[in-house]
Amino acid sequence: METGQLVAALAAGVQSERVLFREQDTAPYECDGLTMYKAKPKVVVLPETRDEVCHTLKTCKSLGVPVVARGAGTGLSGGALPHADGVLLVMSKFSKILEIDEDARIARVEPGVRNLAISEAVSHLDLYYAPDPSSQIACSIGGNIAENSGGVHCLKYGLTVHNVLSVTIALDDGSILTVGSDALDSPGYDLLALTIGSEGLLAVVLEITVRLLPKPEEMRVVMAAFDDVTKAGDSVGNIIAAGIIPAGLEMMDGPAVAAVEDFVKAGYPLDAEALLLCEVDGTTAEVTDELARVEAILEESGATMLRVATNEEERLLFWKGRKSAFPAVGRISPDYYCMDGTIPRKHLSLVLRRMREMSKRHGLRCANVFHAGDGNLHPLILFDANNPTELKRAEDFGAEILELCVEVGGTITGEHGVGVEKINEMCVQFSSDELTQFHAMKAAFDPTGILNPGKAVPTLNRCAEFGKMHIHHGQMPHPELERF
Amino acid sequence: MPLVETICERLAARDPVSVVGGNTKSFLAGRLTDEPVSMRDHAGIINYEPTELVLTAKSGTTLHEIESCLRDARQMLPFEPPRLGESSTIGGVMASGLSGPRRMHLGSARDCVLGVRLINGLGQHIKFGGEVMKNVAGYDLSRLSVGAFGTLGVLTEISVKVLPIPEKEQTQKLECSQAKALETLIWIGRRPYPVSAASWINQSLYIRLSGTASGVESAAAAIGGEVLNEADQFWSELRDMTTQEFRCPDLWLWRISVAPTTPTDALNAFCFDWAGGQRWITAPPDDFSPFELASRLGGHAICFDRQRGVGTGMQPLESGILRLNRRVKEAMDPHGLINRGRLLEEATHANESC
Numbered sequence: 001m002e003t004g005q006l007v008a009a010l011a012a013g014v015q016s017e018r019v020l021f022r023e024q025d026t027a028p029y030e031c032d033g034l035t036m037y038k039a040k041p042k043v044v045v046l047p048e049t050r051d052e053v054c055h056t057l058k059t060c061k062s063l064g065v066p067v068v069a070r071g072a073g074t075g076l077s078g079g080a081l082p083h084a085d086g087v088l089l090v091m092s093k094f095s096k097i098l099e100i101d102e103d104a105r106i107a108r109v110e111p112g113v114r115n116l117a118i119s120e121a122v123s124h125l126d127l128y129y130a131p132d133p134s135s136q137i138a139c140s141i142g143g144n145i146a147e148n149s150g151g152v153h154c155l156k157y158g159l160t161v162h163n164v165l166s167v168t169i170a171l172d173d174g175s176i177l178t179v180g181s182d183a184l185d186s187p188g189y190d191l192l193a194l195t196i197g198s199e200g201l202l203a204v205v206l207e208i209t210v211r212l213l214p215k216p217e218e219m220r221v222v223m224a225a226f227d228d229v230t231k232a233g234d235s236v237g238n239i240i241a242a243g244i245i246p247a248g249l250e251m252m253d254g255p256a257v258a259a260v261e262d263f264v265k266a267g268y269p270l271d272a273e274a275l276l277l278c279e280v281d282g283t284t285a286e287v288t289d290e291l292a293r294v295e296a297i298l299e300e301s302g303a304t305m306l307r308v309a310t311n312e313e314e315r316l317l318f319w320k321g322r323k324s325a326f327p328a329v330g331r332i333s334p335d336y337y338c339m340d341g342t343i344p345r346k347h348l349s350l351v352l353r354r355m356r357e358m359s360k361r362h363g364l365r366c367a368n369v370f371h372a373g374d375g376n377l378h379p380l381i382l383f384d385a386n387n388p389t390e391l392k393r394a395e396d397f398g399a400e401i402l403e404l405c406v407e408v409g410g411t412i413t414g415e416h417g418v419g420v421e422k423i424n425e426m427c428v429q430f431s432s433d434e435l436t437q438f439h440a441m442k443a444a445f446d447p448t449g450i451l452n453p454g455k456a457v458p459t460l461n462r463c464a465e466f467g468k469m470h471i472h473h474g475q476m477p478h479p480e481l482e483r484f
Numbered sequence: 485m486p487l488v489e490t491i492c493e494r495l496a497a498r499d500p501v502s503v504v505g506g507n508t509k510s511f512l513a514g515r516l517t518d519e520p521v522s523m524r525d526h527a528g529i530i531n532y533e534p535t536e537l538v539l540t541a542k543s544g545t546t547l548h549e550i551e552s553c554l555r556d557a558r559q560m561l562p563f564e565p566p567r568l569g570e571s572s573t574i575g576g577v578m579a580s581g582l583s584g585p586r587r588m589h590l591g592s593a594r595d596c597v598l599g600v601r602l603i604n605g606l607g608q609h610i611k612f613g614g615e616v617m618k619n620v621a622g623y624d625l626s627r628l629s630v631g632a633f634g635t636l637g638v639l640t641e642i643s644v645k646v647l648p649i650p651e652k653e654q655t656q657k658l659e660c661s662q663a664k665a666l667e668t669l670i671w672i673g674r675r676p677y678p679v680s681a682a683s684w685i686n687q688s689l690y691i692r693l694s695g696t697a698s699g700v701e702s703a704a705a706a707i708g709g710e711v712l713n714e715a716d717q718f719w720s721e722l723r724d725m726t727t728q729e730f731r732c733p734d735l736w737l738w739r740i741s742v743a744p745t746t747p748t749d750a751l752n753a754f755c756f757d758w759a760g761g762q763r764w765i766t767a768p769p770d771d772f773s774p775f776e777l778a779s780r781l782g783g784h785a786i787c788f789d790r791q792r793g794v795g796t797g798m799q800p801l802e803s804g805i806l807r808l809n810r811r812v813k814e815a816m817d818p819h820g821l822i823n824r825g826r827l828l829e830e831a832t833h834a835n836e837s838c
Contacts, residue, residue, distance in 0.1 A: 104744065158595065182743035187798060189631070190631055193628055194627075240535050241534060244648070283677065285701070285702035285703075289697065290696060344536050375617060411621050412621050434611065444812050456622075
């Protein structure tokens with residue numbers, strides 16, 4: 001398809017200044033938050049109306065042109081990586097908060113609204129939107145729908161899927177549907193659950209109704225240092241065994257603590273092998289009860305140091321350290337590669353030990369931050385992209401970590417999505433029958449496969465090439481396929 | 485041959501298969517065309533580690549067994565599923581997707597599912613999701629299968645999130661009209677009180693508080709009303725719909741799901757749960773106006789009467805949604821072999837009758 005022909009077809013229904021095709025205009029969109037993958041889209045469309053979105057979809061479907069929807073471009077798995085022969089549909093102009101209903105505690109928003117902007121808009125009502133991915137300052141709610149984003153508080157308050165009541169979507173043919181409603185459930189299949197986390201492969205999101213929560217009266221955080229990661233991991237299990245579900249429960253290993261403390265000066269102890277931040281929230285009475293119990297449990301679990309933030313300023317400083325972990329690691333290494341596996345928490349010390357062995361073998365340093373409450377591990381692999389062998393080693397190291405997560409009963413992605421990044425590891429986690437089932441579901445929504453093709457679910461051919469197809473009952477899946 | 489293999493073989497040979505669990509909720513979503521196979525023998529808890537907050541069980545495991553196992557470790561299913569009979573199984577609980585009073589505050593059956601294994605319409609035994617809280621690999625086919633009444637696949641294993649039983653629970657009873665109850669709940673909803681259920685029945689609002697001892701006491705003082713004795717029995721009966729008010733021999737029982745703040749005069753409910761989100765009404769036999777009423781209010785209705793005829797129980801689906809529902813069914817069960825007569829066929833019947 002000639003660019004000029006595509007631009008002309010798009011311009012028939014989209015104002016021409018919102019259709020970008022010159023290289024200098026499309027270049028800023030060549031990657032998302034995973035910068036190691038880049039591709040210039042053939043055309044960028046910046047729609048402002050639903051009609052423009054639908055016209056773009058219809059045009060692309062009739063011409064067989066791929067469409068990749070993009071929110072704020074902060075995703076960490078390359079989910080919004082453009083297709084070189086396709087249209088990048090940038091939803092950033094859909095940035096209005098349409099309605100706030102304080103009695104019903106819901107907000108109706110457009111997909112380009114930033115995650116944090118929702119909480120800011122309802123803050124004066126003492127309400128907030130709970131899922132808080134670390135990119136919340138910049139990431140869009142539409143992107144959160146695509147990825148089913150989590151955050152620091154999701155053990156207690158859930159993921160995106162638990163905090164959204166409905167989404168209005170445009171299908172591949174430009175038709176518009178609302179799935180979910182203001183009621184708590186809907187008749188028929190749960191298409192809302194299916195849409196959330198579908199990485200832009202099933203539909204384009206046009207509008208979202210989110211649930212808002214009352215702000216807690218009080219939030220208190222306790223910092224605990226351990227001389228051993230196993231003890232730190234066990235202390236998390238002990239807190240949960242005591243019947244406490246903290247609002248946030250985060251762990252960092254020694255290398256992460258060192259990088260963060262050097263950057264933020266949060267008062268983290270540099271001799272700790274593991275550092276735990278445990279936040280409790282609710283009414284003052286509840287927080288007082290829970291904090292006392294958490295402190296006692298951490299002490300019994302062998303914490304070498306315990307500190308409760310004495311005021312709001314100190315609480316934010318403790319958290320600033322954790323929330324700055326990625327940039328802090330960025331200061332001590334030219335590049336880093338952030339992984340996103342989830343494991344059953346009981347395997348934490350085994351996984352950390354195996355990762356130390358891998359780190360030695362690949363000759364690359366690794367720092368770990370961990371959403372300890374829900375088992376979501378973010379190893380940060382340190383490398384130098386200018387050294388071609390280091391990039392390759394970092395990718396190999398990352399892939400090994402994800403395979404280890406699957407081996408211990410976890411998953412290759414807890415909250416960042418598969419995108420292009422983990423597409424090979426999907427062959428490790430799922431059998432060919434399971435992958436085929438995913439493709440059938442994709443075809444139910446998008447039979448010609450124009451929406452975000454090549455992402456999230458690998459073809460069986462790709463898995464055969466990758467050579468890591470999950471082997472069921474010792475049988476090689478799809479023996480009819482050529483292997484390279 | 486083990487049950488799972490038999491089902492896989494039958495489906496692979498294009499032989500239609502219908503399944504039931506404890507047969508306690510079969511009346512809800514249409515009548516099965518084919519003689520069902522019981523999943524009751526496919527039972528047992530496969531994995532449960534309290535500190536991981538996850539339990540995995542075979543689908544025929546009874547709800548009773550799961551709840552007593554959890555209770556021993558001072559944990560619970562967060563969504564308090566209705567027990568419509570002793571034989572109720574976890575597979576049936578998930579297939580019907582029903583949730584009890586705690587749903588408004590700790591999430592629904594669908595919210596608590598972490599992973600499932602199922603047999604699709606091609607007879608393939610496949611697994612989605614897993615045993616961890618956060619998992620975004622692949623489409624969320626496990627949550628999709630909740631509430632599908634088995635029509636997207638035969639559920640064989642289910643992993644579910646569990647939570648600790650709260651340290652203290654106390655219920656406040658406030659005598660008031662239904663309209664006043666909703667107003668009160670709007671006020672309470674804006675405050676971070678540890679509310680775990682809120683229902684109105686028989687001219688009283690019942691608010692259950694769950695949390696630490698002083699957290700519950702301080703919230704109770706702020707909310708007011710009197711402390712309800714025998715609160716466990718009250719919530720248990722409401723959960724299972726066994727209170728006197730639910731027995732209406734000459735009328736049909738309807739569940740209406742609406743936005744919780746929907747005005748009370750729009751629906752003459754004898755009871756609401758989920759802080760107003762789930763309302764119970766009665767209507768004369770063969771009166772299907774609740775569908776139209778629910779639809780006008782932006783919600784949907786399900787008829788809970790056991791005597792009604794086939795194809796009258798589920799809210800008719802809007803045409804675009806129905807089309808997508810059919811395509812989803814085809815993706816999971818391309819030859820239409822599993823649980824023929826259930827769910828979409830029910831919703832379609834109603835569509836034609838309205």
